[in-house]
Structures are given as C-alpha cells and as structure tokens.
Amino acid sequence: MSRVYLYALLSGTPACETGVGVCSERLRVVALGDLVAVVGDVGELPAPTALTLRAQDAVLRRLCAAVDAVLPVRFGTLVADDAALAESLAPRRPELARALGRISGCEQMTVRVWGEAPAAAPPPVAVEGGPGTRYLAGRRRAREWIHRVPELEPARRGLADLVREERVERHDRPPLLATVQHLVPRGAVGRYLDAIDGARAGLRPWRVSVTGPWPAYAFVDEAA
Amino acid sequence: MSARRPPIEVREIDSLRAELERQASLAETPRWNADPEEVQRSVARLVLTLVEFVRQLLERQAIRRLEGGTLTTEETEAVGVALMRLEETVRDLAGRFGLEPEELNLDLGPLGRLL
Numbered sequence: 001m002s003r004v005y006l007y008a009l010l011s012g013t014p015a016c017e018t019g020v021g022v023c024s025e026r027l028r029v030v031a032l033g034d035l036v037a038v039v040g041d042v043g044e045l046p047a048p049t050a051l052t053l054r055a056q057d058a059v060l061r062r063l064c065a066a067v068d069a070v071l072p073v074r075f076g077t078l079v080a081d082d083a084a085l086a087e088s089l090a091p092r093r094p095e096l097a098r099a100l101g102r103i104s105g106c107e108q109m110t111v112r113v114w115g116e117a118p119a120a121a122p123p124p125v126a127v128e129g130g131p132g133t134r135y136l137a138g139r140r141r142a143r144e145w146i147h148r149v150p151e152l153e154p155a156r157r158g159l160a161d162l163v164r165e166e167r168v169e170r171h172d173r174p175p176l177l178a179t180v181q182h183l184v185p186r187g188a189v190g191r192y193l194d195a196i197d198g199a200r201a202g203l204r205p206w207r208v209s210v211t212g213p214w215p216a217y218a219f220v221d222e223a224a
Numbered sequence: 225m226s227a228r229r230p231p232i233e234v235r236e237i238d239s240l241r242a243e244l245e246r247q248a249s250l251a252e253t254p255r256w257n258a259d260p261e262e263v264q265r266s267v268a269r270l271v272l273t274l275v276e277f278v279r280q281l282l283e284r285q286a287i288r289r290l291e292g293g294t295l296t297t298e299e300t301e302a303v304g305v306a307l308m309r310l311e312e313t314v315r316d317l318a319g320r321f322g323l324e325p326e327e328l329n330l331d332l333g334p335l336g337r338l339l
Contacts, residue, residue: 114236129297132304139307140287176239210231 004085006077007059008215010036011069011100013177014018019062022046030082032089038063039085045076056089060215062064069104070217072095103219106164106183109180109212111152113178117151118170146170149178154202158195161189168219177206181218189213246326268321272314273328279310 005021013036021040030037038059046052056075063070079085089096098205115158127137147168184192189212194208286303289295295303318328 028242112240114232114239130301130305132306132308133297134300134304135308136290136300136304138288140290143284143287171243173239173242175233175236176243207236209236 002043003078004081005040005042005046006073006079006085007038007040007056008063008073008090009071009096009100010038010063010067011104012036012067014038014063014073016062016066019059021050021059027059030085033093035093035100037085037089039082042078045078048075057215064107064215070098070215071100071103071220073161073208073220096165099220102165103183103216105186106216107186107189107213108218109126109182109184109189109210110214110218111180111182111196112176112209112211113149113180114175114207114209115149115151115177116174118177119172119206121145149180151177151206152180153209155196155199155208157191158199159192162192164196164218183216183219184213186213230266265321265323268317269323272318272321272323275310276314276328279314282310283288283307 005023005025007021007027013029013031018029018038021027021042023040023042023046025040025042027038027040030039053075060072121141124138124141127134129177132224149168149170159182162184163182164185167181169179171177171179182192193210196208200208282303286295286307290300314328315325318325
C-alpha cells in the first residue's frame with residue numbers, strides 16, 4: 001500500500017514539470033487552499049542515504065526555480081493519504097503561510113566560521129545582589145551570547161542590505177566555531193559573495209567558508 | 225552550491241564531520257534495551273529531559289520579567305537561587321546516570337527537537 005511522501009509546501013502551483021522524487025516516483029501537486037503541497041506516492045520510507053538526500057535536495061531546487069516560496073519539509077515525512085495531509089496541515093495553515101511569506105523570493109547562504117578559539121565574550125558586568133541575582137544575570141548574558149557571532153562583525157556592514165534574516169548556531173569544538181545561515185534575496189548571491197570576499201582580510205584571525213545558494217532549509221524549523 | 229569556495233583545511237573538514245556526527249547521533253531514535261541498568265538510565269533521561277525543559281521555560285520567563293522590570297529585587301534573588309539549584313540538581317542526577325547535558329533532549333519527529 002502506498003503512502004504520501006511530502007516534499008515541500010509552496011506559495012503557488014509550479015509552472016514547470018515537477019519531475020520525480022527520491023523513489024523515482026512521479027511527483028504531483030495537492031492544492032490545500034492558499035498552500036500547495038508537492039508529494040509523491042511511495043511504498044516505503046526511503047533510507048536517509050547520501051543518494052536519497054541528494055535526490056530530495058534536487059526536487060527542492062527544481063521547485064525553487066519555479067516558485068517564489070518553497071518551504072522544505074523534513075526528509076522522510078509520510079502521511080497516509082491526501083486527506084490525512086490536509087487534516088494535519090489545516091490547523092497550521094496560517095503559520096505556514098507566514099513562513100512562506102518570510103522566505104518568499106529568498107534563498108539560503110551558509111557561512112561557517114573557523115578558528116582556533118572564539119572571540120572573547122565581553123567581560124561580565126558587575127551585578128549587585130546575591131548569588132541568585134548574579135546567576136540570573138549570567139544566564140541572560142549567556143542567552144544573548146549564543147545568538148551572536150562577533151567574529152563576523154567586519155563583514156556586517158557589507159551584508160546589511162543583503163541579509164533578510166539570520167540564524168546562528170555556535171559550536172564548542174574548534175576549529176568549527178559557528179554556523180550562520182542567511183536568508184538572501186534571489187539574484188543577490190553575487191553581491192553577497194563579493195561582500196564576504198571583501199571582508200576576509202578584516203575577519204582574521206578567523207576564516208569563513210560560504211556555501212549556497214540552498215533552499216531555505218534553516219528557516220522552516222518553527223513551521224514545517 | 226555554486227558559491228565560491230575558499231580552500232578548507234583537512235582539520236576543518238574533520239571538525240565539521242564531527243559536528244555532523246554529533247548531531248546525527250542526537251537525532252537517532254532511541255531503542256529499547258532490556259538491560260535493567262539501561263532501563264533506569266532511559267527513564268532518568270526522559271524524566272530529566274522534561275525537568276530540564278520546564279527549567280528552561282522558567283528561566284526564559286524569569287529573564288523576560290527581569291528585562292521587563294516586573295521582578296522586585298527580592299523576587300529576582302529568590303527566582304535566581306531556585307533556578308540555580310534546579311540546574312545543579314539536574315546536572316547532578318544526570319551525572320549519576322552517566323548522561324551528558326546534550327543527551328537531555330527529545331526528537332519530536334516533524335515538530336523537531338524539544339530543546
């Protein structure tokens with residue numbers, strides 16, 4: 001018995017042929033009100049191998065070339081049938097529509113920051129009060145810090161007009177120090193890369209590597 | 225992936241691979257293990273994950289109220305001490321069961337990870 005494999009949610013029906021999916025199945029489009037789902041009918045859940053992950057990425061890239069907003073869905077998302085798909089998405093349609101609006105016309109660039117050690121955290125500000133007050137102040141600082149990449153500051157000015165949204169993940173095992181995901185307007189990737197290249201000297205002693213453009217994988221976690 | 229790629233050092237690739245392997249191991253579906261010791265550890269992991277989840281929620285709320293200026297000095301101190309002791313307790317109990325802090329998490333399937 002086949003089940004429905006969900007690849008992506010779109011802002012509109014793709015003008016192009018949707019092609020085939022990870023199991024070489026023919027993909028089809030399911031209209032769900034103002035959302036469009038791209039699905040395939042598969043016999044069993046494909047294993048997450050390099051081959052199948054690349055196949056899923058190829059599907060998403062094909063869709064990105066045809067539609068303004070493509071919300072990638074987690075690899076291996078299966079539902080029983082189209083009715084179950086509609087039912088599972090119905091309560092979340094407003095937030096999914098908002099997520100599609102956020103990524104519309106954009107693609108993802110990934111910056112990895114490398115170095116022997118991270119930039120030093122700012123010295124803690126002296127906090128008056130007892131251990132509980134100091135603990136809470138420290139936790140507040142730590143929460144702010146995990147969303148910051150001071151190593152990338154020299155590139156900020158050049159990127160300011162190109163980055164619509166940013167996601168940061170810090171790592172604690174050098175030389176990989178941080179992964180930064182940027183949502184960049186389509187067509188601006190060349191300028192984005194020029195801005196990074198122009199800032200490389202100022203970024204030392206840290207190095208950055210850039211990959212992309214990608215479908216907006218890092219910008220769908222709350223929604224899809 | 226048409227972006228320009230400056231050369232990446234081998235140790236940088238090793239570092240990236242280690243990070244990917246760490247994340248993949250966290251995403252692995254836990255399997256049932258009939259070893260009694262392992263049962264205790266699994267239950268402890270689940271319970272401590274839920275406690276840690278609640279602790280982080282309380283911490284966020286406390287920080288939000290601190291920033292909003294709706295906590296008095298005494299309340300800030302009391303909440304801070306309570307959260308500090310709760311964190312120490314979770315770490316202590318996790319350590320007794322050989323659990324690393326990053327193991328205190330749950331994969332919620334399509335909803336992502338709990339923490």
